[in-house]
Amino acid sequence: MATARLLGASVKRREDPRFITGKGNYTDDLKLPGMTYAAFVRSPHSHARHRRDRHLEGQGVSGRGGRLHRART
Amino acid sequence: MTINGVKHTHEVEPRLLLVHFIRELAGLTGTHVGCDTSQCGACTIHLNGQAMKSCTMLAVQAEGAQIKTIEAWPRTASSIPSRTGSGKSTGLQCGFCTPGMIMSAAQMIERYPKPTEEQIRHQLEGNLCRCTGYHNIVKAIQYAAEKMAGK
Numbered sequence: 001m002a003t004a005r006l007l008g009a010s011v012k013r014r015e016d017p018r019f020i021t022g023k024g025n026y027t028d029d030l031k032l033p034g035m036t037y038a039a040f041v042r043s044p045h046s047h048a049r050h051r052r053d054r055h056l057e058g059q060g061v062s063g064r065g066g067r068l069h070r071a072r073t
Numbered sequence: 074m075t076i077n078g079v080k081h082t083h084e085v086e087p088r089l090l091l092v093h094f095i096r097e098l099a100g101l102t103g104t105h106v107g108c109d110t111s112q113c114g115a116c117t118i119h120l121n122g123q124a125m126k127s128c129t130m131l132a133v134q135a136e137g138a139q140i141k142t143i144e145a146w147p148r149t150a151s152s153i154p155s156r157t158g159s160g161k162s163t164g165l166q167c168g169f170c171t172p173g174m175i176m177s178a179a180q181m182i183e184r185y186p187k188p189t190e191e192q193i194r195h196q197l198e199g200n201l202c203r204c205t206g207y208h209n210i211v212k213a214i215q216y217a218a219e220k221m222a223g224k
Contacts, residue, residue: 019168020175029102039135071189 074138076101077145085132092116094132095142103143105174107201114200117173118142124180125200126173143172166204166211174200178214186222188214 017023043050074081076099083098095104095118104127107115111129118127120142127140165171174197179190181196188196193211202210 011082013163015168016163016165019165019171021146022172024103024168026102026105026169028106029096 074132074135074140076140077142087131087133089119089132091118091132091135091140092132094135095127095140099143101142105169105172107169107173112201114173114177115170116202117176119180120174124177141176143175147176151169164205164210170200170202170204174188174202174210178217181214182218182221185202186218188218190215 074094076095077218078197081094081099083092083094085098090103092106093140095101096106104118105115106128107113109128111126116127117123117124120130120135121139122128122141164174177200181193185192185196190211193214194207196211197207197214
């Protein structure tokens with residue numbers, strides 16, 4: 001019975017070989033086509049209206065994927 | 074620069090950190106970015122034989138250097154990673170800090186072939202682990218040192 005071997009016994013970890021050889025593949029290690037970075041900018045003013053992203057304009061931010069806004073939380 | 078025996082030549086921005094050169098331009102993601110502030114040691118590599126945190130240095134400063142990362146170790150039972158990672162005591166849980174731990178441990182064992190628990194704890198001050206509480210890491214390094222000495 002499978003449970004008999006798991007309960008009360010030391011179970012060998014099967015994930016360790018990739019962790020100790022640098023092959024872990026964590027989220028930050030993934031590389032997918034068309035992938036971009038995301039940055040979160042929070043308003044420094046309470047109840048302010050959002051008009052434009054002056055901090056991004058004219059700064060040569062290349063390949064920007066797009067902006068998502070959420071008015072209020 | 075040469076990473077694990079392979080030459081990598083890229084034109085980079087002066088502000089690019091060495092760890093990002095290794096991860097993004099050389100594509101070796103075994104070296105991790107844990108904190109970006111040189112505290113956690115997940116990005117530890119060997120630069121010209123010296124263990125150091127690769128987020129503490131700019132890529133341009135490593136021009137021409139010999140770099141060794143976690144991927145350099147052979148996948149054999151006798152290599153340091155296998156001996157620190159497996160064996161009697163499991164020295165890892167999530168494994169995120171492990172590449173840095175192993176790079177630090179490798180230099181430690183070079184310097185102190187028979188490290189005491191106190192020496193190991195002192196030498197690991199620059200490597201943070203949020204899973205294990207270090208106890209099993211210390212045991213794993215002692216185990217690895219014994220095995221390396223006895224090979």
